Amino acid sequence: MFRDDDGMFFLTLNDFDVKGKTVLVRVDINSPIEPETGEILDDTRIRMCSDTLKELVEKGAKVVVIAHQGRPGSDDFTTLEKHAEAMSQVLNAPVKYVDDIFGKAARDTISELESGEILLLENSRFYSEEVINKPPEEQAKTHLVRKLSPLMDLYVNDAFAAAHRSQPSLVGFGVTLPSAAGRLMELELKGLERGREPEHPCLYVLGGAKVEDSLTLTNHVLKRGIADRVLAGGLVAQTLLASEGLELGDPNFRILSEKGYEEEIDRGKNILSSYRGKIKLPEDLRLETKEGKAELLSVEDLPSDMIIYDIGDKTVEEYSKLIKNAKTVVANGPVGVFEKPAFAEGTNGILEAMVESNAFTVIGGGHLVAAANEGGFADQLDHVSTSGGSLMSFLSGEKLPVVELLERAAKRRKQ
Numbered sequence: 001m002f003r004d005d006d007g008m009f010f011l012t013l014n015d016f017d018v019k020g021k022t023v024l025v026r027v028d029i030n031s032p033i034e035p036e037t038g039e040i041l042d043d044t045r046i047r048m049c050s051d052t053l054k055e056l057v058e059k060g061a062k063v064v065v066i067a068h069q070g071r072p073g074s075d076d077f078t079t080l081e082k083h084a085e086a087m088s089q090v091l092n093a094p095v096k097y098v099d100d101i102f103g104k105a106a107r108d109t110i111s112e113l114e115s116g117e118i119l120l121l122e123n124s125r126f127y128s129e130e131v132i133n134k135p136p137e138e139q140a141k142t143h144l145v146r147k148l149s150p151l152m153d154l155y156v157n158d159a160f161a162a163a164h165r166s167q168p169s170l171v172g173f174g175v176t177l178p179s180a181a182g183r184l185m186e187l188e189l190k191g192l193e194r195g196r197e198p199e200h201p202c203l204y205v206l207g208g209a210k211v212e213d214s215l216t217l218t219n220h221v222l223k224r225g226i227a228d229r230v231l232a233g234g235l236v237a238q239t240l241l242a243s244e245g246l247e248l249g250d251p252n253f254r255i256l257s258e259k260g261y262e263e264e265i266d267r268g269k270n271i272l273s274s275y276r277g278k279i280k281l282p283e284d285l286r287l288e289t290k291e292g293k294a295e296l297l298s299v300e301d302l303p304s305d306m307i308i309y310d311i312g313d314k315t316v317e318e319y320s321k322l323i324k325n326a327k328t329v330v331a332n333g334p335v336g337v338f339e340k341p342a343f344a345e346g347t348n349g350i351l352e353a354m355v356e357s358n359a360f361t362v363i364g365g366g367h368l369v370a371a372a373n374e375g376g377f378a379d380q381l382d383h384v385s386t387s388g389g390s391l392m393s394f395l396s397g398e399k400l401p402v403v404e405l406l407e408r409a410a411k412r413r414k415q
Contacts, residue, residue, distance in 0.1 A: 042370035139172035158182025161387035179409035198328035207234035208333020233335025243268030249303035284312030310336025320353035364391035
């Protein structure tokens with residue numbers, strides 16, 4: 001059982017005897033995927049939830065794992081067969097896999113599980129209702145929850161990275177079953193307490209491709225005074241540069257348009273106007289030539305027919321100075337396409353500055369965590385979160401549906 005100073009209260013694995021019990025564990029192993037081969041590029045999230053799974057196995061539980069990968073229509077929306085293979089390697093134990101979620105094949109396989117065995121169900125987002133956010137009581141009425149609940153004795157949520165969503169596999173079972181936080185969920189919630197009331201100056205470094213979420217967060221943390229400044233990179237920076245009226249060039253504008261970010265450009269104008277001087281944009285960029293090489297270009301020299309893949313050296317230097325003088329630094333998403341070695345300079349520079357600073361440092365988002373692991377920075381940061389969206393929401397003081405439900409489940413058991 002855990003209770004913090006602010007009254008956050010939830011049950012943990014310490015509160016349940018799981019020997020011989022069937023335990024449904026919701027994890028978030030949504031991982032970077034190579035689109036052409038389907039190979040998992042980084043197994044961090046699988047490794048991070050392994051403590052919960054190992055403990056349940058060692059205590060003699062029958063473990064049923066439910067998770068998602070990607071979103072419908074995205075390049076990484078695929079089955080969890082390779083995740084089962086990766087999980088087997090991480091746990092050094094066989095993990096069964098069934099290409100079914102709650103149908104007869106899945107239910108029969110669950111019923112046949114022996115103590116100490118693990119089964120991974122198919123991608124939960126193959127079920128259409130899984131991508132719809134509704135209140136927990138409504139999600140408890142979905143076919144997924146009604147079909148699987150009678151087979152389970154306990155529900156464990158270890159998916160902090162998805163805790164900001166209110167979908168069937170995340171909140172529905174918390175209504176129908178006794179519920180506890182897994183070890184990763186427990187670790188995240190405890191580890192991030194310090195970041196909820198940051199020491200100032202506080203910087204947020206926002207990159208990656210989720211522009212809508214990042215602009216919402218930018219408005220939120222600056223309006224509430226949580227952050228003193230936001231440093232932008234990735235498509236977030238490109239969108240805001242376009243908001244300032246800069247012509248990026250046809251290839252770059254096409255990328256923003258294809259991702260549906262034209263409306264975000266207009267939204268960015270209002271945010272930049274409201275927080276003038278508090279949002280730092282790149283001074284220079286690193287673009288890819290036709291030969292596949294990196295070329296530096298000042299933003300004043302835009303537009304360009306080359307594609308923007310990273311922030312430039314001057315920007316890295318300026319951002320690094322600000323980071324080293326901060327007391328709290330929260331970074332979400334890479335500032336460039338670090339998967340291409342020529343365009344990893346920006347992301348590695350930001351991570352290096354965070355390591356060298358005396359600030360309390362937090363990073364989140366699957367791709368940034370992958371970059372931190374690849375560059376050897378992860379162990380030198382104060383908190384490496386498996387989450388992007390939930391991390392940002394939690395640090396911003398928002399209520400997370402999954403955490404609220406865990407608190408409700410704890411109060412229910414206490415009564």
